[in-house]
Amino acid sequence: MADIVNKQPTSSFENEKSAQSYNEDCEDQLKLGRFMIRKLNIPKGARVLDIGCGPGTLTVEMADDVGPTGSVSGIDLGKERMKIALQTYKNPEVDSFRSNVSFALGDAHNLSLFPDDHFDYVVANTVIHFLDREKAFKAFFRVLKPGGAFAASTMSGDHYCAFLEIKREVQSRGYYRGHIEPTMDLFDFPTQSDLKKHFSGAGFRHFSFELVPSAVIYIRSFPESIQATAWANFEAEYEKLRTDRGIVVESVWLTAYATKA
């Protein structure tokens, strides 16, 4: 996996347009997040931290779960996504305003905004493949209360991922040189064994995993001038995967859960 790790700072692939179309582009990821949150069964009154909260869609769904006696804090590195979260949920003049949610620009590796032993749950939906997990998991552990739970979702590094292979091949073509880095949005998807190592290294106990089948393609973060060609290139590659059952795109989401004993 090492050769496909995205070395760029994460916020570099975000732009105003991709932030605005996030919910539409990332429907699959939101479904995955809802699956993971249902598993957690977060009770009323809980205090939750949403790492890499994006425009705040799941953050607010969790805020509805915890009710007025609980709270959810969302942090994200992306300025444009944070702007949308603040405008949508923290403007008292709009109906979607939520009093039990807070948002802040912040880095998952450095949670100095938050005290030790503070949250009942730390949730990271489709974020940990961007992170230095060794460092970030220690920060998550620190801010969780004893007995608190951490849940994360990502693509499974244990499974072949057609999406990643196609992206890698298309983006390495000469046409893209000078527009994007060949490694753009090619992530370091962890295996279960990687995650066990990072969980135990940070002090977590009682790990469990669940796999969820999926498919995803995401190119709105490409410069607009090359998006049409990119769609055509990706479509042609996906077409090669057509079978009697339609186009089969192999990839598997992984959800992972651990507790602070």
Ligand SMILES: C[S@@+](CC[C@H](N)C(=O)[O-])C[C@H]1O[C@@H](n2cnc3c(N)ncnc32)[C@H](O)[C@@H]1O
């Ligand atoms: C695929 S999006 C998921 C957004 C949200 N969790 C959801 O499920 O809708 C990944 C998010 O992680 C954020 N992110 C990546 N690296 C981060 C970091 N080091 N600290 C905070 N947020 C980060 C990105 O800006 C992006 O909004």
